[in-house]
Amino acid sequence: xxxxxxxxxxxxxxxxxxxxxxxxxxxxxxxxxxxxxxxxxxxxxxxxxxxxxxxxxxxxxxxxxxxxxxxxxxxxxxxxxxxxxxxxxxxxxxxxxxxxxxxxxxxxxxxxxxxxxxxxxxxxxxxxxxxxxxxxxxxxxxxxxxxxxxxxxxxxxxxxxxxxxxxxxxxxxxxxxxxxxxxxxxxxxxxxxxxxxxxxxxxxxxxxxxxxxxxxxxxxxxxxxxxxxxxxxxxxxxxxxxxxxxxxxxxxxxxxxxxxxxxxxxxxxxxxx
Numbered sequence: 001x002x003x004x005x006x007x008x009x010x011x012x013x014x015x016x017x018x019x020x021x022x023x024x025x026x027x028x029x030x031x032x033x034x035x036x037x038x039x040x041x042x043x044x045x046x047x048x049x050x051x052x053x054x055x056x057x058x059x060x061x062x063x064x065x066x067x068x069x070x071x072x073x074x075x076x077x078x079x080x081x082x083x084x085x086x087x088x089x090x091x092x093x094x095x096x097x098x099x100x101x102x103x104x105x106x107x108x109x110x111x112x113x114x115x116x117x118x119x120x121x122x123x124x125x126x127x128x129x130x131x132x133x134x135x136x137x138x139x140x141x142x143x144x145x146x147x148x149x150x151x152x153x154x155x156x157x158x159x160x161x162x163x164x165x166x167x168x169x170x171x172x173x174x175x176x177x178x179x180x181x182x183x184x185x186x187x188x189x190x191x192x193x194x195x196x197x198x199x200x201x202x203x204x205x206x207x208x209x210x211x212x213x214x215x216x217x218x219x220x221x222x223x224x225x226x227x228x229x230x231x232x233x234x235x236x237x238x239x240x241x242x243x244x245x246x247x248x249x250x251x252x253x254x255x256x257x258x259x260x261x262x263x264x265x266x267x268x269x270x271x272x273x
Contacts, residue, residue, distance in 0.1 A: 006042075006043060007044065007122035007123070007124075008046060008047045008123075009050060009067075009124065009125055009128045010043070010048070010049050010120060010121075011050045011051075011052050011118070011121035011123065011128075012031065012049060012050070012120055013054060013117070014029075014051045015053075015054040016056070017056060020051065020057075023066075023100060023103060024066075027068075027101065027102065028081075028097050028098060028099050028100060029049060029097075029100060030081060030096070031095060031096045031098065032094070032096075033075065033094040033095060033096060034094075035120075036096055039119055039120045040122060043122035045073050045096075046070055047069065047125075048067060048069055048070060049067065051064060051065070051066050052118055052134070054117070055115075062112040062115040062116075063109040063111045064110040064134075065105055065106055066105055066106070067104055067128075068100040068103045068104060069100065069101045070099070071100065071101055073097065073099065075094060075095075076096075076097045077091070077093070077095075078090050078092065078095065079091045081095065108132075110131045110132065110133060110134060110136070112134040113133055113134070113157065113159075114159060114178075116159060116162070119163070121138060121161075122139065123138065123139045124139055127139060140160075143222060143226075144174055144188050146229065147174075147175065147229070147233070148175075150234055154238070154259065156177065156234075156237065156238070156247070156257060157177070157247055157249060158175040158176060158177045158186070159175070159177075159178075161173070161174070162175075164176075166210060169209060171206055171209070173186075173187070174188050175188075177241060178247065178248045179241055179245055179248055179254065180244060180246050180247075181244045181245040182215070182216060183216070184215070184218060184241065184244070185210055185215050185217045185218070186218050186220070187217065187219045187220070188220060189203075189220065189222075216240055216244070218236065218237060218240060220233050235259065238257045241257050242256045
Protein backbone atom coordinates (compact mmCIF):
# COMPACT_ATOMS: atom_id res chain seq x y z
CA UNK A 1 0.00 0.00 0.00
CA UNK A 2 1.42 3.40 -1.03
CA UNK A 3 1.00 6.02 1.67
CA UNK A 4 -0.13 9.49 0.61
CA UNK A 5 2.59 12.09 1.09
CA UNK A 6 1.48 15.06 3.14
CA UNK A 7 2.12 18.28 1.28
CA UNK A 8 2.97 16.76 -2.10
CA UNK A 9 0.58 19.30 -3.62
CA UNK A 10 0.69 22.93 -2.51
CA UNK A 11 -2.25 25.21 -3.24
CA UNK A 12 -1.00 28.79 -3.24
CA UNK A 13 -3.06 31.96 -3.41
CA UNK A 14 -2.39 34.12 -6.45
CA UNK A 15 -3.83 37.64 -6.31
CA UNK A 16 -1.54 39.33 -8.80
CA UNK A 17 -2.03 38.91 -12.54
CA UNK A 18 1.68 39.51 -13.12
CA UNK A 19 2.64 36.56 -10.92
CA UNK A 20 0.21 34.30 -12.74
CA UNK A 21 1.48 35.50 -16.12
CA UNK A 22 5.04 34.68 -15.03
CA UNK A 23 3.97 31.16 -14.05
CA UNK A 24 2.08 30.72 -17.30
CA UNK A 25 4.62 32.24 -19.68
CA UNK A 26 7.98 31.80 -17.92
CA UNK A 27 7.31 28.70 -15.83
CA UNK A 28 8.23 29.87 -12.35
CA UNK A 29 6.48 31.10 -9.24
CA UNK A 30 7.80 32.77 -6.08
CA UNK A 31 6.97 32.13 -2.44
CA UNK A 32 8.56 34.23 0.31
CA UNK A 33 10.93 32.14 2.42
CA UNK A 34 9.40 33.66 5.57
CA UNK A 35 5.91 32.54 4.51
CA UNK A 36 7.04 28.99 3.77
CA UNK A 37 8.70 28.72 7.19
CA UNK A 38 5.64 30.12 8.96
CA UNK A 39 2.87 28.21 7.20
CA UNK A 40 4.38 25.07 5.69
CA UNK A 41 7.08 23.80 8.06
CA UNK A 42 7.14 20.00 7.59
CA UNK A 43 5.03 20.22 4.39
CA UNK A 44 7.93 21.47 2.28
CA UNK A 45 8.99 21.09 -0.51
CA UNK A 46 5.97 20.41 -2.75
CA UNK A 47 6.03 18.22 -5.84
CA UNK A 48 3.07 20.01 -7.42
CA UNK A 49 1.81 23.59 -7.29
CA UNK A 50 -1.82 24.65 -7.80
CA UNK A 51 -3.16 28.20 -8.00
CA UNK A 52 -6.13 29.60 -6.10
CA UNK A 53 -7.16 32.68 -8.05
CA UNK A 54 -8.68 35.66 -6.23
CA UNK A 55 -11.20 38.32 -7.32
CA UNK A 56 -8.77 40.12 -9.67
CA UNK A 57 -9.24 37.21 -12.10
CA UNK A 58 -12.92 37.97 -12.73
CA UNK A 59 -14.86 34.91 -13.98
CA UNK A 60 -12.08 32.57 -12.82
CA UNK A 61 -12.02 34.06 -9.30
CA UNK A 62 -12.27 32.03 -6.10
CA UNK A 63 -11.33 28.78 -7.76
CA UNK A 64 -8.44 26.50 -8.64
CA UNK A 65 -8.14 25.87 -12.37
CA UNK A 66 -4.42 25.51 -13.06
CA UNK A 67 -1.61 23.40 -11.65
CA UNK A 68 1.90 22.32 -12.53
CA UNK A 69 4.63 19.91 -11.53
CA UNK A 70 7.54 21.48 -9.63
CA UNK A 71 10.82 20.45 -11.25
CA UNK A 72 13.26 22.51 -9.19
CA UNK A 73 13.38 25.03 -6.34
CA UNK A 74 15.95 27.82 -5.98
CA UNK A 75 16.48 30.17 -3.07
CA UNK A 76 16.89 33.67 -4.51
CA UNK A 77 16.79 37.36 -3.66
CA UNK A 78 14.14 39.62 -5.12
CA UNK A 79 16.72 41.59 -7.09
CA UNK A 80 17.71 38.39 -8.87
CA UNK A 81 14.21 37.63 -10.18
CA UNK A 82 13.16 41.26 -10.74
CA UNK A 83 16.43 42.93 -11.84
CA UNK A 84 14.63 45.91 -13.41
CA UNK A 85 12.91 47.00 -10.19
CA UNK A 86 14.31 50.07 -8.41
CA UNK A 87 16.18 49.42 -5.16
CA UNK A 88 13.83 49.46 -2.19
CA UNK A 89 12.92 47.76 1.08
CA UNK A 90 12.03 44.50 -0.67
CA UNK A 91 15.19 44.30 -2.81
CA UNK A 92 16.92 41.81 -0.52
CA UNK A 93 13.81 39.82 0.38
CA UNK A 94 14.37 36.09 -0.10
CA UNK A 95 12.06 33.83 -2.07
CA UNK A 96 11.78 30.23 -3.04
CA UNK A 97 11.63 30.27 -6.82
CA UNK A 98 9.67 27.20 -7.92
CA UNK A 99 10.61 26.12 -11.44
CA UNK A 100 7.56 24.64 -13.14
CA UNK A 101 6.56 22.51 -16.05
CA UNK A 102 3.98 24.15 -18.37
CA UNK A 103 0.71 24.80 -16.54
CA UNK A 104 -2.08 22.27 -16.89
CA UNK A 105 -5.79 23.02 -16.62
CA UNK A 106 -8.10 20.93 -14.45
CA UNK A 107 -11.02 19.25 -16.23
CA UNK A 108 -13.32 20.92 -13.69
CA UNK A 109 -12.39 23.85 -11.42
CA UNK A 110 -12.26 23.45 -7.66
CA UNK A 111 -14.50 26.19 -6.28
CA UNK A 112 -14.73 28.06 -3.01
CA UNK A 113 -18.37 28.05 -1.92
CA UNK A 114 -18.10 31.17 0.26
CA UNK A 115 -15.45 32.96 -1.85
CA UNK A 116 -13.05 32.62 1.04
CA UNK A 117 -9.46 33.75 1.31
CA UNK A 118 -6.74 31.21 1.98
CA UNK A 119 -3.02 31.33 2.73
CA UNK A 120 -1.64 27.96 1.65
CA UNK A 121 -3.25 24.53 1.52
CA UNK A 122 -0.73 21.65 1.53
CA UNK A 123 -2.52 18.49 0.50
CA UNK A 124 -2.10 15.07 -1.10
CA UNK A 125 -2.33 14.28 -4.78
CA UNK A 126 -5.31 12.00 -4.14
CA UNK A 127 -7.28 14.73 -2.39
CA UNK A 128 -6.36 17.22 -5.09
CA UNK A 129 -7.59 15.13 -8.02
CA UNK A 130 -10.79 14.16 -6.18
CA UNK A 131 -11.67 17.60 -4.76
CA UNK A 132 -14.89 19.30 -5.79
CA UNK A 133 -14.56 22.34 -3.56
CA UNK A 134 -11.80 23.98 -1.53
CA UNK A 135 -12.69 22.29 1.76
CA UNK A 136 -12.11 18.84 0.23
CA UNK A 137 -8.40 19.67 0.00
CA UNK A 138 -7.50 20.09 3.65
CA UNK A 139 -5.23 17.41 5.10
CA UNK A 140 -4.90 18.21 8.79
CA UNK A 141 -5.97 15.04 10.61
CA UNK A 142 -8.04 11.83 10.22
CA UNK A 143 -10.47 13.19 12.82
CA UNK A 144 -11.16 16.26 10.69
CA UNK A 145 -11.56 14.09 7.60
CA UNK A 146 -14.09 11.93 9.46
CA UNK A 147 -16.09 14.99 10.47
CA UNK A 148 -15.88 16.46 6.97
CA UNK A 149 -17.29 13.27 5.44
CA UNK A 150 -20.19 13.37 7.90
CA UNK A 151 -20.81 17.06 7.26
CA UNK A 152 -21.08 16.43 3.52
CA UNK A 153 -23.36 13.44 4.05
CA UNK A 154 -25.72 15.53 6.18
CA UNK A 155 -25.39 18.66 4.01
CA UNK A 156 -23.86 20.67 6.85
CA UNK A 157 -21.98 23.37 4.98
CA UNK A 158 -18.80 24.26 6.86
CA UNK A 159 -15.48 25.94 6.13
CA UNK A 160 -12.34 24.06 7.18
CA UNK A 161 -9.32 25.80 8.69
CA UNK A 162 -11.02 29.17 8.80
CA UNK A 163 -8.84 31.99 10.16
CA UNK A 164 -10.31 34.72 12.35
CA UNK A 165 -8.79 37.76 14.02
CA UNK A 166 -10.31 38.72 17.37
CA UNK A 167 -8.82 41.63 19.31
CA UNK A 168 -5.59 41.36 17.28
CA UNK A 169 -5.25 37.65 18.03
CA UNK A 170 -5.35 35.18 15.15
CA UNK A 171 -7.26 31.94 15.58
CA UNK A 172 -7.58 28.90 13.31
CA UNK A 173 -10.94 27.14 13.47
CA UNK A 174 -11.13 23.46 12.54
CA UNK A 175 -14.64 24.02 11.13
CA UNK A 176 -16.64 27.24 10.90
CA UNK A 177 -20.39 26.95 10.39
CA UNK A 178 -22.15 30.22 9.57
CA UNK A 179 -25.71 30.43 10.87
CA UNK A 180 -28.49 33.00 10.72
CA UNK A 181 -28.23 34.09 14.37
CA UNK A 182 -24.60 33.32 15.14
CA UNK A 183 -21.69 31.11 14.12
CA UNK A 184 -20.26 27.81 15.32
CA UNK A 185 -16.65 26.74 15.77
CA UNK A 186 -16.33 22.93 15.77
CA UNK A 187 -13.03 21.66 17.18
CA UNK A 188 -11.64 18.14 16.87
CA UNK A 189 -9.50 18.07 19.99
CA UNK A 190 -8.24 14.54 19.88
CA UNK A 191 -6.89 13.36 23.23
CA UNK A 192 -4.44 16.19 23.85
CA UNK A 193 -6.97 18.75 25.07
CA UNK A 194 -7.75 16.82 28.27
CA UNK A 195 -4.21 15.45 28.75
CA UNK A 196 -2.39 18.78 28.43
CA UNK A 197 -3.42 21.33 31.11
CA UNK A 198 -1.41 24.12 29.46
CA UNK A 199 -3.12 23.53 26.11
CA UNK A 200 -6.50 23.39 27.82
CA UNK A 201 -5.84 26.74 29.53
CA UNK A 202 -4.85 28.33 26.21
CA UNK A 203 -7.96 26.96 24.54
CA UNK A 204 -10.10 28.30 27.37
CA UNK A 205 -8.83 31.82 26.67
CA UNK A 206 -9.36 31.26 22.95
CA UNK A 207 -12.90 29.96 23.44
CA UNK A 208 -13.82 32.88 25.69
CA UNK A 209 -12.53 35.35 23.08
CA UNK A 210 -14.61 33.70 20.35
CA UNK A 211 -17.70 33.42 22.56
CA UNK A 212 -17.42 37.13 23.38
CA UNK A 213 -17.85 38.05 19.72
CA UNK A 214 -20.73 35.65 19.08
CA UNK A 215 -19.17 32.28 18.27
CA UNK A 216 -20.45 29.07 19.84
CA UNK A 217 -17.55 26.65 20.41
CA UNK A 218 -18.17 22.90 20.32
CA UNK A 219 -15.31 20.51 21.13
CA UNK A 220 -15.26 16.77 20.49
CA UNK A 221 -12.76 14.13 21.59
CA UNK A 222 -11.21 11.27 19.63
CA UNK A 223 -13.55 8.75 21.28
CA UNK A 224 -16.63 10.83 20.54
CA UNK A 225 -15.71 11.28 16.88
CA UNK A 226 -14.68 7.66 16.29
CA UNK A 227 -17.38 5.96 18.34
CA UNK A 228 -20.28 8.41 18.71
CA UNK A 229 -20.22 10.61 15.65
CA UNK A 230 -23.78 9.66 14.62
CA UNK A 231 -25.22 9.22 18.09
CA UNK A 232 -23.75 12.32 19.72
CA UNK A 233 -21.55 14.61 17.60
CA UNK A 234 -23.78 15.24 14.58
CA UNK A 235 -27.00 15.60 16.64
CA UNK A 236 -25.27 18.10 18.95
CA UNK A 237 -24.00 20.16 16.01
CA UNK A 238 -27.38 19.95 14.27
CA UNK A 239 -29.27 21.10 17.36
CA UNK A 240 -26.89 24.04 17.75
CA UNK A 241 -27.33 24.99 14.07
CA UNK A 242 -31.10 24.93 14.34
CA UNK A 243 -31.07 26.88 17.62
CA UNK A 244 -29.10 29.55 15.74
CA UNK A 245 -31.74 29.79 13.04
CA UNK A 246 -30.25 27.42 10.47
CA UNK A 247 -27.28 27.59 8.10
CA UNK A 248 -26.78 30.88 6.30
CA UNK A 249 -26.21 29.96 2.66
CA UNK A 250 -26.65 33.46 1.30
CA UNK A 251 -30.22 32.71 0.34
CA UNK A 252 -33.47 34.36 1.42
CA UNK A 253 -34.28 31.71 4.03
CA UNK A 254 -31.64 29.98 6.21
CA UNK A 255 -31.72 26.19 6.11
CA UNK A 256 -32.31 24.09 9.20
CA UNK A 257 -30.93 20.55 9.31
CA UNK A 258 -33.35 17.63 9.47
CA UNK A 259 -31.33 14.49 10.17
CA UNK A 260 -34.23 12.25 9.11
CA UNK A 261 -34.06 13.82 5.66
CA UNK A 262 -30.46 14.99 5.27
CA UNK A 263 -29.02 11.86 6.87
CA UNK A 264 -30.02 9.78 3.86
CA UNK A 265 -28.82 12.34 1.32
CA UNK A 266 -26.16 10.76 -0.88
CA UNK A 267 -23.88 13.14 -2.74
CA UNK A 268 -20.36 13.53 -4.01
CA UNK A 269 -20.53 17.31 -4.18
CA UNK A 270 -22.52 20.24 -2.88
CA UNK A 271 -25.62 21.41 -4.73
CA UNK A 272 -24.88 25.08 -5.05
CA UNK A 273 -22.40 25.09 -7.93
